[in-house]
Amino acid sequence: MTTSGVTAVAGADRTRPRGPRRPARPAGTGRRRRLPLRVRLRRDWQLLVMAVPGFVILLVFSYLPIAGNVIAFQDYNPYVGDDPLEAFLRSEWIGFGQFQLLVEDPAFWHAFANTLTITAFQLVFFFPLPIVLAIMLHNLLSSRLRGFIQTVVYLPHFFSWVLVITFFVQMLGGAGLLAQTMRDAGLQPWNIMSNPDTFILLVTAEAVWKDVGWGTIVFLAALSTIDTNLYEAAATDGAGRWRRLWHITLPGLRPVIVLLLILRLGDALSVGFEQFILQRDAVGREAAEVLDTFVYHFSIATGNYGYGAAAGLVKAAIGLCLILAANKVAHKLGERGIYSRP
Amino acid sequence: MTTSRRSLLGLIGMGAAAVAGGPLLAGCSEKPTGSGSAENLDSFAGVLPTRRELSLGITPDIRGSTPVPDGYTTYPGTLVDAITGKPGTSGQVVTAMTPVWGPAPPGYQQSAYLQAVNAELGTPINFTIQDGNTYADKLNAMLGARDVPELLCVPGWEVGKIPRFAEAVKALFEDLTDHLKGDVVNTYPMLAGFPTAAWRHSIWNERLAAVPNPSEGPFPWALFTRKDLLDERGLAIPKTLDELLTAARQVTDPARKVWAFDDVFAMIQIYHKVPGAKLGWRLKSDGTPEFKYETPEYRQALEVMARIYQDGLVHPDIVASKGADANLLFARAGSVVFKQAGVGFWQGVQAEHQKVNPRLDIQPVPVFSAIGGDPLMWVATEPISYTFVRKGVGKERVEELLRIINWCSAPLGTQEAQLRDYGLAGKHHTRGPNGPVKTDLAFKEIANQYFFVSGRNPTIGPFPDTPRYVPDLLAFSNETVKYLEKDPWDGLKLEMPDRFKAFAVPAEEKFTDLLRGRRPLSDADAIVREWKSNGGEEARALLARALDEAGR
Secondary structure, eight states, X not given: OHHHXXXXXXXXXXXXXXXXXXXXXXXXXXXXXXXXXXHHHHHHHHHHHHHHHHHHHHIIIIIGGGGGGGGGGEEOOTTSSSSHHHHHXXXXXXXXXXXXXXXXXXXXXXXXXXXXXXXXXXXXXXXXXXXXXXXXXXXXXXXXXXXXXXXXXXXGGGXXXXXXXXXXXXXXXXTSHHHHHHXXXXXXXXXXXXXXXXXXXXXXXXXXXXXXXXXXXXXXXXXXXXXXXHHHHHHHTTOOHHHHIIIIIHHHHHHHHHHHHHHHHHTTTOOOSHHHHHHHHHHOHHHHOOHHHHHIIIIITTTOHHHHHHHHHHHXXXXXXXXXXXXXHHHHTTOOOSSOXX | OHHHHHHHHHHHHHHHHHTTTSOSSOTTOSXXXXXXXXXXXXXXXXXXXXXXXXXXXXXXXXXOOTTSXXXXXXXXXXXXXXXXXXXXXXXXXXXXXXEESSSOOOOTTTOHHHHHHHHHHSSOEEEEEEEGGGHHHHHHHHHHHTOOOSEEEEEHHHHTTSTTHHHHHHHHBOOOHHHHTBGGGGGSHHHHTSOHHHHHHTEETTEEOOXXXXXXXXXXXXXXXXXXXXXXXXXXOOOSHHHHHHHHHHHXXXXXTBEEESSOHHHHHHHTTOOOBTTTEEEOTTSOEEEGGGSHHHHHHHHHHHHHHHTTOBOHHHHHOTTOOHHHHHHTSOOEEEEEEOTTHHHHHHHHHTTTOTTOXXXXXXXXXXXXXXXXXXXXXXXXXXXXXXXXXOHHHHHHHHHHHHHHTOOTTBHHHHHHHHOSXXXXXXXXXXXXXXXXXXXXXXXXXXXXXXXXXXXXXXXXXXXXXXXXXXXXXXXXXXXXXXXXXXXXXXXXXXXXXXXXXXXXXHHHHHHTTSSOGGGHXXXXXXXXXXXXXXXXXXXXXXXXXXXX
């Protein structure tokens, strides 16, 4: 028992860095003498070769296309010149004209506000759910039952949005199961699927149904790394179920929660696309226009690529700022964030 | 914010005036512009092919009154071998993209139909089949990337959705004028049979840029009903708006999962004589162009349609999601009794679903006026689709591709047409008393692939599997054609201003909000003001100028 007590203390120390002070760096790591490049190449060449395909893919499909963002500063016309490259080179430069139009466009700000509202709502009402579910699953003793439940809750993640929405329409729509049952019982069916005022609840419900199970994966992995001795020790010391949850489980999950929260904030301006396109007519553009559908309707569908690229850049810039800010806050609170502080 | 938007509009408006009919971009502007253009197709008679109709010795069973094509009820007994020799000489596979509505047919490795036709062509065509409902998205991406197949089908109604289309045509597609103008077209006798009006629409940048697929009927929309379901309830096909709405209330019964309508707003507009030319324009009595949003007729139609939604007469699945399959709800489930659709919808759906439900009887509702006077029907004379040839394939390849298009354009009464429409005897069709009857394999494999890279002098039928269709359609068409709207801009090719195009969908969506009761109907004026300042006035100026220039 003594040994486990010692481990528990050490473990708690590991998972709970105290205060904003930077943790002490193991001596010598920073100033270890670097081997000459040639030696390192000879030592690591297999690893480097293995990394090449991934690097090429990243270069060709992620970094090269970034250059296409120049069209945000052009009156881009894909048909000038003799080939696509010339179209880039010969389209007229208009500086920040597209951005100026964008800032003056109320439709953009409307989509922006909608997106942020939905993100904020889902941050409160969706983000914690996978954590709760993961903890509940983790506490199940029967591994067969747990495996079964995991399979069932992962499954909806693999359905396409068309399917998910069709499912909701069939269950909750005006001609669906719920409405028919209510009619049979002599009640007036609720308007669930085409009510713009409750649309935010509907999209969140759909997202939860589709992805809550999938979201548990990371948390389950994190839970499995928490030393079970801690629980035993705490139980011996008389901690109840809730105290153990509060003092052991949640602190153990905290780095993962913070990491996912920061990543989610960076994605704050992406709340999905198909889900909103499909239900747009049902609730109207006022409720269902988000940044991604805005870009689609005002850029892709109308061939106004420069405008769309400008909107995309604004979105990316805001996302980057959010991620950096959140990371900063995390560091201030003594968390690791998405990268360790140098 | 509004003021700055207005002043911006002023800027662009002036730019538009300055470059009237000229290049699309005003050079010195700091903001992106695209002011639209107008071409008078009458002035390009010199580039058009001379028409020479083929005589195949077959006579139509029912005459259509122009522009309704003639109808055939029985398949010609003897077929002409119109094209001897194989059009394809190189054997090098042709790439092509065409639309399909419904499940995609198998590719040419798996399709006996494609293999049979490709063997006749000498040079195989490898089709990329795209969903017709989202075809414009695919086209936009493809054109923007300048990566097009050798033969590209562009449906007529998608052209308006593609910005800078004329520029795209110039940059990406072969100029066919010298291959087809005047008597040169006689090298391709099937193409020489096309109506000249269809060729006129194929002019871009003052040159012949595509092979048209001439329209088979002049109506963009019709209202269809399940007559079998009306009969069951002892109801007649309605003849007035009141009768229609009364019938709609009688058939709607959520407990039995039956609702009256899908989205029928276009038909409700037609019943109220809302203008439809160039997607909604007409001339006021003082000669200035007026858009449908500005007319009292449109307001009335809005009110009626909003009431239809409010009274719960539209199927909830259609209200709730774009994913709902209205065709199935109508033709198979009988959950929708009145459905708005293009006329082309009728025969295919009747043929497909009558095999399961022999009592199925789809009929059009005759067009009527809800506001007195004669009814009005919108007109769609533009070709169904255009076939473009990729630029830079070389003169010999262009000629080979045109010979292939020529083969695929063979009209009714030729062996080529039978193979194209009905596939192989014994495999894709069996011979019935009225002509070939398609097998299940035919429904799976034949999906208008070759139809969409060609054209023909339009005829209706014959459709041996739906023997009543041709007489029914001709009766409906010959009556409805009397009420066709006159298009003041007929023969003018208009490329609407970018801002007008960009605001087209948002404006429609705002009116949809009114229809669905999310905003009060009184907001219509505000939307019209917004529409005017977002390209509406620019479009009006363009249309007025186009008429001036044409001397009308």
